[in-house]
Structures are given as structure tokens and as C-alpha cells.
Amino acid sequence: MSQSVCILGATGSIGQSTLKILAQHSQEYSVFAVTAQSRLAELVEICKQYRPRFAVVPSSKVDELRQLLVAEQLADIEILADEAGLIAVASHSDVDVVMAAIVGAAGLLPTLAAVKAGKRVLLANKEALVMSGDIMMQAALDHHATLLPVDSEHNAIFQCLPQNYFQAERNGQPKLGVSNILLTASGGPFLNHSLEQLHSVTPAQACKHPNWSMGQKISVDSATLMNKGLELIEACHLFSIEEHFVTVVVHPQSIIHSMVQYVDGSTLAQMGNPDMCTPIAHALAWPERIQTHVPALNVFTHSQLNFVEPDTTRFPALQLARQAMKVGGTTPAILNAANEIAVDAFLKQKIGFMQIPAIVEQTLNQLAHQAANNLDVILQADAEARAIAQQLVTNKGS
Numbered sequence: 001m002s003q004s005v006c007i008l009g010a011t012g013s014i015g016q017s018t019l020k021i022l023a024q025h026s027q028e029y030s031v032f033a034v035t036a037q038s039r040l041a042e043l044v045e046i047c048k049q050y051r052p053r054f055a056v057v058p059s060s061k062v063d064e065l066r067q068l069l070v071a072e073q074l075a076d077i078e079i080l081a082d083e084a085g086l087i088a089v090a091s092h093s094d095v096d097v098v099m100a101a102i103v104g105a106a107g108l109l110p111t112l113a114a115v116k117a118g119k120r121v122l123l124a125n126k127e128a129l130v131m132s133g134d135i136m137m138q139a140a141l142d143h144h145a146t147l148l149p150v151d152s153e154h155n156a157i158f159q160c161l162p163q164n165y166f167q168a169e170r171n172g173q174p175k176l177g178v179s180n181i182l183l184t185a186s187g188g189p190f191l192n193h194s195l196e197q198l199h200s201v202t203p204a205q206a207c208k209h210p211n212w213s214m215g216q217k218i219s220v221d222s223a224t225l226m227n228k229g230l231e232l233i234e235a236c237h238l239f240s241i242e243e244h245f246v247t248v249v250v251h252p253q254s255i256i257h258s259m260v261q262y263v264d265g266s267t268l269a270q271m272g273n274p275d276m277c278t279p280i281a282h283a284l285a286w287p288e289r290i291q292t293h294v295p296a297l298n299v300f301t302h303s304q305l306n307f308v309e310p311d312t313t314r315f316p317a318l319q320l321a322r323q324a325m326k327v328g329g330t331t332p333a334i335l336n337a338a339n340e341i342a343v344d345a346f347l348k349q350k351i352g353f354m355q356i357p358a359i360v361e362q363t364l365n366q367l368a369h370q371a372a373n374n375l376d377v378i379l380q381a382d383a384e385a386r387a388i389a390q391q392l393v394t395n396k397g398s
């Protein structure tokens with residue numbers, strides 16, 4: 001029987017890579033629902049090729065989508081709207097697999113709905129886990145969801161961990177002989193920029209990643225190293241370890257996607273060409289393996305692999321995230337919300353590049369953290385942090 005897949009964020013970079021793999025394995029997988037916030041023409045193209053049962057867009061775009069679908073003789077595709085529509089398709093009883101590939105906090109409730117419905121959830125939307133942490137991990141346990149990491153580093157770590165790692169107790173300590181995680185970072189497009197140069201980089205430069213082709217927000221996060229900070233928090237939750245068991249390693253070639261160290265002196269690494277189709281296919285088929293178009297790594301063309309420590313003076317975001325994880329509670333949600341506002345402002349050229357971590361830090365300083373024992377507290381912290389960060393953007397921009 002073929003598996004029915006819901007793709008949250010189908011028009012994005014991860015969504016498109018997912019669709020590419022599904023096209024290659026159309027006997028095994030069918031597309032049940034696709035969602036998009038914008039780019040309706042692309043969504044209609046996806047509908048034409050994959051014939052989903054549902055398409056979800058903001059309510060302001062429903063009429064336009066309906067007209068476009070009718071024009072393509074696709075009127076049988078049901079259109080749902082807004083967050084309620086996203087939640088409905090993510091938790092639909094006919095869905096087996098949910099690809100969580102919406103960017104940012106907007107993906108939290110739909111992703112959590114998929115987890116609570118006990119789905120196989122392929123997690124690309126790291127911000128959702130950064131915000132909700134223990135709540136999402138506990139929901140996965142309670143509802144027997146299979147939460148599989150798509151983020152290339154976490155997927156690599158998952159592949160290097162012992163198979164029964166996830167059956168062991170979740171107590172913040174590495175287990176089954178694991179001693180440490182080496183989370184690799186490419187260092188982004190500004191790895192060798194001076195602090196002075198960093199002050200004047202443009203959004204276009206920030207979005208031009210040396211190794212990966214990604215959406216705008218994660219590209220800027222990669223340039224500030226906030227992406228690695230969010231990933232550090234993501235790793236702590238996924239693998240149930242305290243932050244000091246995660247070491248960030250800058251590895252500019254992006255060939256090793258992360259490593260796991262063991263008490264006997266072993267270090268296991270997962271390697272491959274930098275293409276998100278590999279971790280997506282891994283999460284989709286796990287514990288089996290399916291083919292992708294990604295060519296096998298030719299080690300002879302990669303004669304040098306380098307590893308350096310991150311520079312936290314030029315890239316303070318990493319330390320802010322590590323500190324947020326240490327403090328815990330609503331702090332990671334505050335960090336994430338302030339970052340989303342600051343990145344958006346940078347992309348709109350309202351603030352400079354180095355103001356991104358500055359705004360995140362000031363927001364963290366202005367907002368007291370609380371225990372994050374329920375979702376409402378987290379959503380409220382998210383809203384308050386957005387308001388503060390927005391105010392800081394307005395002040396800086398003037």
C-alpha cells in the first residue's frame with residue numbers, strides 16, 4: 001500500500017526537494033495535501049503534477065487559487081485555509097507521513113498537530129521544536145509519533161547513534177556509550193569576513209550560501225550562525241542531551257554532516273554531497289533506504305576536510321542560543337521570535353546584519369523567562385518577544 005504524504009510548505013526549498021523524491025517513488029508514496037503561503041502559480045504546478053486531495057493557502061488567496069485550479073481542470077482538489085486548514089491536513093486520518101517544512105513559528109501548531117495525531121513526522125521546521133521543546137518531545141512519546149530529523153546535521157547524528165538510543169531513558173545525558181556530539185557548521189558565506197565587513201553585508205550576499213541552496217530565512221540564519229544556534233537547541237531536544245554535550249565545529253566543505261563520539265574513542269561521521277534530498281529520503285524511508293538522484297560522494301575530489309572552532313565574537317548568535325538553551329523555559333522561544341523579526345527586518349533592509357544578534361540579545365534581556373509547561377505560555381512569550389523586537393527594529397531604523 002502506498003504511503004499518503006502531507007507536505008506543509010510544499011512550495012519551499014525543502015517542500016520542492018521532497019516532491020522530487022516522491023516523483024521518483026510514485027508507486028510507494030502519494031501526495032495527500034500540499035500547503036503554501038504564497039507563490040500560487042507554483043502551487044498549481046505542483047497540483048497538476050501530484051494531484052493532491054487538499055491544498056491549503058491563506059484565506060485571502062482561496063478565491064484566486066480556486067480560479068487557477070478550475071482553469072487547469074483541477075476543481076476536484078479541495079481548498080482549505082489558514083492555520084485551521086494546516087492543522088486539519090496535518091492530522092487527517094488518511095495521512096501517514098507529514099513533512100513539516102513551513103519556515104518559522106508559523107509551523108508550530110500544524111507540526112504539533114501531526115505529532116499529536118501519531119504521524120510519522122519528518123521535521124525540517126526546526127523553529128517549531130526550538131519553541132516547544134519538551135512539549136513536542138513528550139507529545140511524540142504520548143501519541144506514538146515517529147519524529148525523524150530532516151535537518152542534515154540531525155539526520156546525520158540520528159544515523160550515527162546506536163539503533164536503540166531512543167528506547168533509553170530521556171534524562172539529558174548521552175547514553176549507550178555516546179559521549180559527545182559534534183555539530184558541524186559550514187560557517188556560511190561570511191566565514192572569513194572581518195567584523196567591520198560584517199556590518200555592511202547585504203541581504204543578497206547573505207542569501208548566497210556557498211554549499212546549500214535554501215529559503216531566505218535559513219540562509220540569513222546560516223550567515224549569522226543563528227541557524228547553528230537553533231540546531232544546537234534542536235539537537236538537545238531530539239537526542240535528550242544537555243547543551244554542553246554538543247560541540248559546534250566549523251567544517252566549510254559541508255561533506256561531513258555531523259559526528260557522534262563514543263566513550264571508547266570512536267567518532268562516527270555521516271558524509272555525503274550537500275543535497276537535502278539525502279536526509280529527506282532517509283527520513284521518508286527509515287529504517288529502509290530508497291534511491292535519490294544524489295550522486296555518491298567522490299572522496300578523491302574532496303582531498304581536504306577542514307575543522308575549526310566557531311568565532312563567537314563575529315558570530316554572537318551561537319552563544320546567545322547556547323545560553324538560551326541553558327536557561328530553558330520560554331527563553332528559546334523568545335530567542336527564536338526576536339530572530340524572526342530581526343531577520344525579516346534585515347531582508348527588508350531596515351537594519352544591518354550585525355543588528356540581528358544585537359536585537360535578539362536586547363529582546364532576551366528585556367523579557368523575563370518563565371517555565372514553559374504549556375503551549376499558551378510559549379505562544380505568549382513568542383508574541384511579547386515579537387513586539388519588543390519590532391520596537392527595537394523601529395528604533396534602530398530611525
Ligand code: NAD
Pocket residue numbers: 008009010011012013014015035036037038100101102103104106107124125126127150151152212213214215216217218276
Ligand atoms: P522556504 O522559505 O523555501 O519555504 C517555506 C515554506 O513555508 C513555503 O512553502 C512557504 O509558502 C511556507 N510558509 C512560509 N510562511 C508561512 C506561514 N506563515 N504560514 C504557512 N506557510 C508558510 O524555506 P525552506 O528553506 O524550505 O525551509 C523550511 C524549513 O526547513 C525551515 O524551518 C528551515 O529552517 C528548515 N530547513 C531547511 C533546509 C534547507 O536546505 N532549505 C535545511 C534544513 C532545515
Ligand code: MG
Pocket residue numbers: 151152153231
Ligand atoms: Mg542544518
